[in-house]
Amino acid sequence: MAPDKEELIRLLSDEENQDALFQKADEVRRRNVGNEVHLRGLIEFSNICRNNCLYCGIRRDNADVCRYRMSEDKLAETARQAVALGFKTIVLQSGEDMYYTAARMCRIIEAIKKLDVAVTLSLGERTYAEYKAFRLAGADRYLMRIETTDKELYHRLDPGMSWQHRYECLLAIKELGYELGSGIMVGLPGQSLASIAGDLLFLRDLQIDMAGIGPFIPHPKTPLAKEKGGTLNLALRTMAAMRLLLPDINIPATTAMESLHPDGRIKALCAGANVIMPNVTGGEYRKFYELYPGKAGADETPLYAYSAVGKKILALGRTIGTGYGSHRRTTAG
Ligand code: SAH
Numbered sequence: 001m002a003p004d005k006e007e008l009i010r011l012l013s014d015e016e017n018q019d020a021l022f023q024k025a026d027e028v029r030r031r032n033v034g035n036e037v038h039l040r041g042l043i044e045f046s047n048i049c050r051n052n053c054l055y056c057g058i059r060r061d062n063a064d065v066c067r068y069r070m071s072e073d074k075l076a077e078t079a080r081q082a083v084a085l086g087f088k089t090i091v092l093q094s095g096e097d098m099y100y101t102a103a104r105m106c107r108i109i110e111a112i113k114k115l116d117v118a119v120t121l122s123l124g125e126r127t128y129a130e131y132k133a134f135r136l137a138g139a140d141r142y143l144m145r146i147e148t149t150d151k152e153l154y155h156r157l158d159p160g161m162s163w164q165h166r167y168e169c170l171l172a173i174k175e176l177g178y179e180l181g182s183g184i185m186v187g188l189p190g191q192s193l194a195s196i197a198g199d200l201l202f203l204r205d206l207q208i209d210m211a212g213i214g215p216f217i218p219h220p221k222t223p224l225a226k227e228k229g230g231t232l233n234l235a236l237r238t239m240a241a242m243r244l245l246l247p248d249i250n251i252p253a254t255t256a257m258e259s260l261h262p263d264g265r266i267k268a269l270c271a272g273a274n275v276i277m278p279n280v281t282g283g284e285y286r287k288f289y290e291l292y293p294g295k296a297g298a299d300e301t302p303l304y305a306y307s308a309v310g311k312k313i314l315a316l317g318r319t320i321g322t323g324y325g326s327h328r329r330t331t332a333g
Contacts, residue, residue: 002204002245008197011241018237025240025272032247033274035318038325039309040089040120040252041082041280041302044289045070049095051124054157055188057219057290058095064221066288069099074282076111082280083115085306088324090115091143091277093122102130106137113138118324120181125165128172135176140326142173143181145212148188149202150195157188157224170206179327181210181250186238187230188216196238204245209327210275211249213239214256217292232260236271243272248330250275258296265296266312275325276313278305 003011011021046069052060070078079090090112094100100108100123112119120141121134131142146166148154154163174180184199203211215230235257243251252275253268261267265276279286280302287298297305310320 003241005194005197005201008200008241009193012193012196012234012237015233015237018233018240021237021240022271025243026270028243028247029251029272029274032330033250036274036321036325037269037313037318038089038250038275038321039087039306040091040275040277040325041079041085041087042091042093042277043070043075043078043082044093044279044281044286045075045078046094046097046100047285047289048097048099049124050098051096051161052159053161054159054223055185055216055219055292057222057292059222062221065290068285068288069094069097070282070285072104072108072111075108078280078282079112079115079117082302083117085280085302086320087117087280087306088321089118089120089141091120091122093143094124096124102126102133105130106133109134109137109139118326122181125161125169131169131172131176131178135178139178140324141179141181141210143183143210143212144170144173145183145185146170146199146202148184148191148195149199150191153188153190153195156190174206179209180206181212182206182208183210183212183214184238185214185216185230185256186235187228189224189227200238200242200245203242208246209249211239211242211246211251212254213242213251214254215260217256217259217294219290219292232257232264232267235260236267239268240272248328250325250327252277255279255296256292259292259294265309266316269313269316269318276309278302278309280305
């Protein structure tokens with residue numbers, strides 16, 4: 001039986017018995033999506049952003065960030081190198097940078113699709129026409145976290161943005177036939193466990209294909225610098241509960257988890273996760289895509305990212321996914 005809201009709150013609060021939750025989520029993961037761990041090559045291609053989210057290190061008002069955008073050629077070259085290493089999915093993530101017009105983005109997507117990989121976009125909020133153009137250009141998946149379903153909290157943390165608009169973007173993305181990834185941060189200032197339980201039920205009702213869940217980590221150059229941030233354990237419990245609610249989706253062991261503990265992603269793989277997204281951004285850029293401090297892998301090479309992560313996966317008795325790693329629904333709906 002899938003947990004209801006009350007049971008979710010209980011699971012989220014029960015640190016003492018969290019190992020039992022992790023084991024259960026691990027078993028549900030094994031039965032529904034098997035032992036393959038899918039690797040996605042993440043390219044953070046621009047840290048220029050029109051938004052000013054209070055939690056985010058690359059927010060518009062952070063004047064201390066060295067801003068960059070990668071050229072179309074550089075992006076294609078980075079993708080080619082990642083594909084040569086074995087990645088079957090390329091994830092393109094950026095701030096909301098309108099330099100990448102629909103036409104420019106479509107050219108980038110088409111070039112990368114020629115490499116015979118799945119392409120995931122994570123560019124934030126765009127128009128319906130743009131989402132449609134990206135899809136027609138070959139994009140397969142889109143990731144955009146709702147961040148929190150507490151609308152008051154959202155509007156406080158994301159000034160000038162609209163929760164309803166973000167939600168409508170998610171619906172548009174789904175309607176256009178993308179595989180939809182969404183998710184939340186846990187440990188935001190003023191976020192309760194009941195609120196997180198509500199987020200999980202929201203993500204279930206949205207029937208997402210992928211759920212990215214990570215702890216909020218305060219960045220010193222943001223208005224939330226002095227906040228406490230989320231813990232790895234609460235993030236893991238949230239992720240494990242997500243696995244119980246949506247047994248067959250893709251769930252990444254997130255970079256923010258790894259940033260709080262050197263084995264954060266391994267712990268996540270043993271608590272319901274089945275995806276890792278190693279960073280393959282070129283070394284000259286990656287240190288500038290600092291969403292939060294201590295971001296794991298800031299000085300790794302793509303080759304190291306692939307081989308070190310691969311070894312850890314094999315050591316767990318799991319295998320590296322050989323296909324595109326798309327979400328296959330095993331249950332009705
Ligand atoms: N512009 C894109 C990508 C945003 S960055 C978009 O809007 O979707 C990717 C994710 O990093 C965000 O959705 C947020 O959940 C997470 N993030 C940002 N700042 C963070 C912080 N300080 N700690 C942890 N995660 C953070």
